[in-house]
Amino acid sequence: MMRGFPEAEFRARTRAAQARMAEEGLGALWLTTEVDVRYFTGFLTRFWESPSRPWHLIVPAEGKPIAVIPSIGAYLMGTTWVEDIRTWSAPNLADDGVSLLAETLTDVGGPVGVPSGYETHLRMPLADFERVKAMSGIKITDDAGIVADLRAIKSEAEIEKITHTCAIAGRAFARMGEIAGEGVALSQVFRDFQRLLLEEGADWVPYMSGGAEQDGYGDVISLAKDAPLEAGDVMMVDTGAIWDGYFNDYDRNFAITRASDAAKAAHARLIEATDAAFRIARPGARACDLWKAMADIVGGGEEAGRLGHALGMQLTEGLSLTPRDETVLRPGMVITLEPGTEVVPGKIMVHEENIVITEGAPRAISPFSGAELPVL
């Protein structure tokens, strides 16, 4: 599968943003996060792991984006479709790109939209943000959700990449018997599962979580413990692995040595809920409709929480399958179905699959689990 995107993809994304900017009366967008910068450029590097350097992309009302970045990134940005690359020697505590940014914003003209709503953050020091505002004199406002709206609908090329990384995780999950079983520490399973994901083709593994206790688990965000797995444990492993900058996000449950009737029934309930949401996941259905289809089966009512979300360049992004989210599904959305249910008091099980919304029936891109809880 080919890495990257043709230039036409970035041009289309930029033009779509510019059309929305015109409607909203914005002269430019100012983007600072890895995903937002990459969305309009293809600039893909793990160097964002270092917080020492800010990176900026300005999307003007017309023409290509302008990069305002540390000089260490000039070579890589030069391999993208971006032509106007303005650099400074970072880090420079006296002026860490501030005057260069202020000049650029003044050149381009405002008002300037900065993503400020749900799931966004400003990846630069607040004090420097205030300095740029004061120095440029440009009006800074919200981006009116333009970037999030665009990113919510994936192109065919994006869907291919997500499908590819889902298949990688599917092959890794199929090998769980090689690494997990009674007596093995969950922490060792986590380490080995990341290895399997890499062996099956993942570029890297930004996310892993899960749990393992008798008849379910109490929590799904803790790191794995060093205690050995025991017969009767239900182990859940949840991954978000990257291929060419796109995530999968799904999990699998396994019983260790033996499964109780309660665990078997809970797993069957989760699969039934997933299928119920899958059947109605078509254009026009709302996020809350899918939530209700699952909540009616897994129980818990409003307390059931979020039972799925969109994904793509981020592990989680965009809509939430909650009772309050009325986002209408559209073709090109990629979402997770993630029901959770109580097995016995204080112990839960969570299941997750990934699907694409199309014009007609949805397409499963993770290899859907059957109702039977696998036993290792």
Add this chain to the structure above:
Amino acid sequence: MMRGFPEAEFRARTRAAQARMAEEGLGALWLTTEVDVRYFTGFLTRFWESPSRPWHLIVPAEGKPIAVIPSIGAYLMGTTWVEDIRTWSAPNLADDGVSLLAETLTDVGGPVGVPSGYETHLRMPLADFERVKAMSGIKITDDAGIVADLRAIKSEAEIEKITHTCAIAGRAFARMGEIAGEGVALSQVFRDFQRLLLEEGADWVPYMSGGAEQDGYGDVISLAKDAPLEAGDVMMVDTGAIWDGYFNDYDRNFAITRASDAAKAAHARLIEATDAAFRIARPGARACDLWKAMADIVGGGEEAGRLGHALGMQLTEGLSLTPRDETVLRPGMVITLEPGTEVVPGKIMVHEENIVITEGAPRAISPFSGAELPVL
């Protein structure tokens, strides 16, 4: 090696912050990033990979920190020393923790310091930040660098963790011959090297970069290409792997099949520069002194850029070995020595080691390379 820290460590960190807050006239600190929240609590999870939920920690003028977090994190936060855990059911687009935060800040009292300087960012939507400010009426200001200053000096327990993860990478680098050589794609080497790090005990691998071209490389932040390694290539692999929440950050260079005289000489120059900085890396020396010791050997003058930095909970943090950074070294700092040099026009080599500043001579915590460029 034991995971986590005794409660006394978090109490000491909190009291040290509170002493500085009193000097600066701050009523509270408001922290939003993974590292800052973890520094005062021990709250360690990969769930931060999801941008869908903000997390907040308030450090009051006296007593333990207060967590204001999504309810999904209550269980894990409950295992830390934090007692006052205030939760909301996130995501809630109508009020995503805003009113709960405003109430908490009003309870605690201001002025409230938010990290706003070099290397910081606010991990929450800007619009919600403005709402909290308006709703609480509390004065929000900079944290006066308190958190960064505290984090710059590592405790013995922190140094042990960093030393442990450095040793893991050392064992993985020693096995490079198993995975790399003429005809193997660099992208495959990257994948396999992450596997080796996991096998040697890393919890996960947030950072990998490098390059491989004839007699050096043009860039150090690009992802690996699928083209096979060729005889005469100089391959550099740079890692930042995590153990119990702490990073290593160092690299190794290898010649593929054969090494040119220019590459051998460049490698020897890098080792000489590293040794020169190592010899003077004692309390009282400044970051810029170490920079000069290396720049005098590797050449490039001011253009040599940043030749090292501190590390710890982040891949890079704190001081920079640049001509302008006059930070004075103190015992407990953990830093990288990272000289780069031109091999032939347009091709560079970069070398990196990790050291601890002590009362006397520094301690190497990565297994220092010899002058000879290893050939695979």
